[in-house]
Amino acid sequence: MNKKNKKLKIAQIAPLWFTIPPKKYGGIERIVAELCDGLVDKGHDVTLFAAPGSKTKAKLISVFPKPLIEGGVSWSDPFWNLRNLAKAYEMADKGEFDIIHSHMDVWTLFFQNLTKVPTISTMHNSLLKTGVEINKDFRMRLYNEERKNSNIAFISRSAKDQSAIKFKSSLVIYNGINLKHFKFNPVGGDHFIWVSRIDDYKGIENAIAAAEKLKVKLFFAGRLDKSQVGYFNKKIKPHLNKNIVYFGELTESQLSDFYGNAKAFIYPIEWEEPFGLVVAESMACGTPVIAYDRGSMSELIKDGKTGFVVDSNLNALIRAMKKIDKIDRREVRKRVEKMFSKRTMVENYEKFYYKLISRKSHK
DSSP states (O other), rough: OOOOGGOOOOEEEEEESSSSOOOOHHHHHHHHHHHHHHHHHHHHHHHEOOOTOOOOOSEESSSSOTTTTTOOOOOTTOOOHHHHHHHHHHHHHTTOOOOEOOOGGGGGGGTGGGSSEEEEEEEOSSOOOOOSSSGGSSHHHHHTTTTOOOEEEEESSSHTTTBBBBOOOOOOOOOOOOOOGGGSSSSSOSSEEEEEEEEETHHHHHHHHHHHHOOOOOOEOOOOOOGGGGHHIIIGGGGGSSSSOOOOOHHHHHHHHHTTTTTTTOOSSSSOOOOOHHOOOOOOOOTOEEEEEEEEHHHHHHHHHTEEEEOOOHHHHHHHHHHHGGGGGHHHHHHHHHHHHHHHEEEEEEEEHHHHHHHTTTT
């Protein structure tokens, strides 16, 4: 039988904090949702280990009665996520899966060698060199010890190249979005936007400073965690007025119009972002993005064609904002259709699954 025609039994293991897809914020959860549905549409037998209430075409298994965030479970508490992994690997050991795809970061390493079923892990979080010795950073140390046994999908070339760990088996698969959820707006508007989780390294202060200097409108949206309320009240709230407006956390359906109605999305980040789903979403609506040249931004944005990738300083950001009208919004949409669609992502993961299964059968 041709291995590439075989319909696979696939386990997808998601974090339990939010439903799949999330009601609002949750980049990993959105990716898992699209991946599961896309694989089912291609005829595969998919089992999703995720929070109850998840809406999926896959078979759903939940080990906790509600999303952990609703259950008051601390972010630092790994126990139910470990139970989630254990359940998937117990079933794999009974022959119920051909492939295991984990989105659980370092916790996967404790289970992946317990079965002969191949595991692929998507590296949603960075493995950057932090200036700390690998052996003194326990997450890094574990990955280093398991680098020959792990199959890693990085979500950008930047994330792969900047990883402190060099894995024996790894590749780059870009995140993909459902283009039906983000409608193209050929016109845009007269204001700028910023969208992300509220955090200082996400660049919201830089965006506000640029908007104030240019005297233009900036509308921004994103989740505000309790841990960031003090930062928000001190650094962001004093700037709010009729021109600088915070819209809170928006749903995916609300985001489509929020992106599409803008002149441009400004994203002056101050960290090495592995992907940046909000950038792809904005571009899917035709809205160009201006970002600091950090992390994956130069991969997502084609400089001068779908936005601008600039040096990390306010003057460069402002110069790009002044010339954003030169960008053809149709070209912005086309880039997402070509590189960051759900279909492309699903097909690339499917190819990797077959490759790992074929490699296993030849051992």
